[in-house]
Amino acid sequence: MSSTVTIQDRQSKVTRWLLVPGIVWMSLFLVVPIAMIVYVSFWTQTTFNISSDPTLASWKQFFSSDTYTGSLWTTIRIWLIVLATTFIVGYPTALFVGLFVKSKTLSTVLLVVCVIPFWTSFLIRVLAWRPMLGKEGAINIVLLKLGIIQQPIEVLLFTELSVIIGMTQIYCVFMVGPIAFMLSRIDRNIIEAARDLGAGFGRIFWKIIFPLSLPGVVVGAIFVSVMVLGEFATSGALSGRKVNLLGNIIVTQVGSLKWAMASVVGVVLTIVMGVVIAGLLRIVDLKREL
Amino acid sequence: MDTSVFRLEGVTKRYGDLVALNDASLEVGANEYLSFLGPSGSGKTTLLRVIAGFEAPETGRIFFDGRDITNVQAHERGIGFVFQNFALFPHLTVMQNVAFGLTNGKTRVPTPEAEGRAAEMIELVGLSGMEGRGVDQISGGQRQRVALARTLAMKPRLVLLDEPLGALDANLRSRMRNELRAIRERLGVTFLHVTGSETEALAMGDRVVVLDRGTIIQTGTPGEIYDRPASPDVAHFLNRFNLFEGTLSNGSFSASFGTIRAPAATRADRDCYAVRYDRVKVLPLSAKPADGPALKATYIASEYLGSSIMSFFDAGQGHLIEMEHHLSLGAPETYEPRQDYLLTWNPEQAIVFGREAAI
Structure with missing residues (x-):
């Protein structure tokens, strides 16, 4: 009955084969590891050993310890602040690059300029903030020389503020990119039409430009959120160990071979990220907008 | 008695070395349908944009309703503009598009009143029942009507149309041609219609203005243009x-x-x-x-x-x-x-x- 094989049948067969590599890859390196982490989070941890006897001990420990829950709230607080600061710094930048710059070449050049810091390693970009923010760092020296301050500002480095400053600088470009992309796709005639109908700049921005750039804001927010929630290096390098994010806890626990606790924190972090992304995706229908 | 609504006096516009408009003078009466005919690059769109206020002329003056509007901002001129690609707001519904100028313009009309006026315009262009649709859910011809209704809702005395039928297929184009005329006659506003099609220009205009290389080379009724083209170039554009x-x-x-x-x-x-x-x-x-x-x-x-x-x-x-x-x-x-x-x-x-x- 080979003659009854229709084109649709053949196409769905091809589709299935095309899906195989993706499915295999995702199962091996995403689904299985996540399942493994969830499983390990219920293992029994002793000081020098770990066994697969199921227990809720690690979970109980996580939620009863102020250190762990405190770090959960710190993570959420820093994430929200960095999300806000990258948006506040990034949106006007994107507005300039994507909308106000008329030449396509110039806007591409400006975007590349935003990416230039990425030509050095991540850790160098983070550590470079130390000589900037330190007690005898560049900012304090300049402000002292100008006579604006008499005493060096000590709150700049090894505080939550320095972590926020560092993260904002590092992740801002992930906010700028998607927003600038959406803004550059707006038909200039639309803005001219709105102006011709008598709308001022504020109205045009809130009623036309901002809604049309919203998918870019959501994509940018997802990028920033995923990276900030999983952060440990910036907080490690710029907070002097005062700011402990969930990521830092995982690093410490893994370092001392506390696999069960590390897994608990990993699961909590994954759930937080899942909720955040699901929430952001509810704002706009990305499938329709992009 | 001066019945002209609109007058151009020696308007010149340059882009660098390129003279897009050269000493254009023109008078347009009330309740008139004027079509601008010319090949691409003849300056017809530039002329429309100068009239709308999107571009400022180097020399010359523009008068509208008896006042000099040469230095008046686009949205303060009271001139409506219908864009070639319609330039609808893609995230808004038909109703929100048409009411946009009323609710967000210079004089903020309260939403219920604005929606009433918008509904009138939507009915005028024959789109009743589609108020709630998104503009990506309607056809090209319907989008054209939304663009027109959006402009007309502002009650302009002069409407500029930049190749309004260019994006439509041939069948729809001839139907919209009749409708544009009918709508204009019902409202009694003056239309300036730019087109590259001689058939469209002759069919629609009470008067036709022929442009070439930035210069107005002939103005007249379609009959005059057709029977007595003023120059070999005009005869050439008419394609007859x-x-x-x-x-x-x-x-x-x-x-x-x-x-x-x-x-x-x-x-x-x-x-x-x-x-x-x-x-x-x-x-x-x-x-x-x-x-x-x-x-x-x-x-x-x-x-x-x-x-x-x-x-x-x-x-x-x-x-x-x-x-x-x-x-x-x-x-x-x-x-x-x-x-x-x-x-x-x-x-x-x-x-x-x-x-x-x-x-």
Whole structure:
């Protein structure tokens, strides 16, 4: 009955084969590891050993310890602040690059300029903030020389503020990119039409430009959120160990071979990220907008 | 009494070295439909954008409703603009698009009143029942109507339309042509319509303004333009004339068809002889026309256009001569491809342009 094989049948067969590599890859390196982490989070941890006897001990420990829950709230607080600061710094930048710059070449050049810091390693970009923010760092020296301050500002480095400053600088470009992309796709005639109908700049921005750039804001927010929630290096390098994010806890626990606790924190972090992304995706229908 | 709504006086606009508009002067009456015809790059869109206030002219003045608006901002001019690609707000519904200017414009109309006025306009353009649709859920023709309704909702006294039918297919275009006229007549506003299509310009305009290289080269009713094109260029744009290059001297025109008396020549910057497609007659090669033009040409092919037939002849050196036969005048003759025929016409009906002409 080979003659009854229709084109649709053949196409769905091809589709299935095309899906195989993706499915295999995702199962091996995403689904299985996540399942493994969830499983390990219920293992029994002793000081020098770990066994697969199921227990809720690690979970109980996580939620009863102020250190762990405190770090959960710190993570959420820093994430929200960095999300806000990258948006506040990034949106006007994107507005300039994507909308106000008329030449396509110039806007591409400006975007590349935003990416230039990425030509050095991540850790160098983070550590470079130390000589900037330190007690005898560049900012304090300049402000002292100008006579604006008499005493060096000590709150700049090894505080939550320095972590926020560092993260904002590092992740801002992930906010700028998607927003600038959406803004550059707006038909200039639309803005001219709105102006011709008598709308001022504020109205045009809130009623036309901002809604049309919203998918870019959501994509940018997802990028920033995923990276900030999983952060440990910036907080490690710029907070002097005062700011402990969930990521830092995982690093410490893994370092001392506390696999069960590390897994608990990993699961909590994954759930937080899942909720955040699901929430952001509810704002706009990305499938329709992009 | 000055009945003009709108007046341009010596408007010039340059982009670097390029003169997009050269000393354009024009007067437009109330309740008039004016179409601007010209090839792309002729400055017709620039002219519209200068009138709308999107571009500022270097010299010249623009008057609207008796006041000088040359330095007035676009949205304060009270002139509506319908964009070529409609420029609808893609994230808003039909109703929100039409009401946008009312709720967000200079004078904020409260939403219920704005929606009432918008609904009137939506009804006027025949889109009732589609108020809640997104503009990506409607067809091209409907989008065109939304764009028009959005502009008309602001009650402008002058509406500028930039190739409004360019994005529509042929069928829809002829239907929208009638509707644009009907809507305009109901509202009594003046329309300025830019187009690259001579059929559209002649069909829609009460008056037609022909532009070439930034200069207004003729203004007149469609009849005037059609019967008495002011220059060889106008005759060329109308796409209704066979043009012959030649020389006009001592009241006679010499070209590939011989030398013919041309007493009533029109003054132009070059010598040119124009014969309308439907004035050309085809004779067998053996015939000897008593006097007048006789041009040997090879028949190529015909095109059936419904009410008429266009026949194409090659007069040598790639010069294509077109002949239109209206079927109401009788059944068409059939010609043999690659056979030579003699083309002739009544010289009285030809239009002659020349440098030595008196007028």
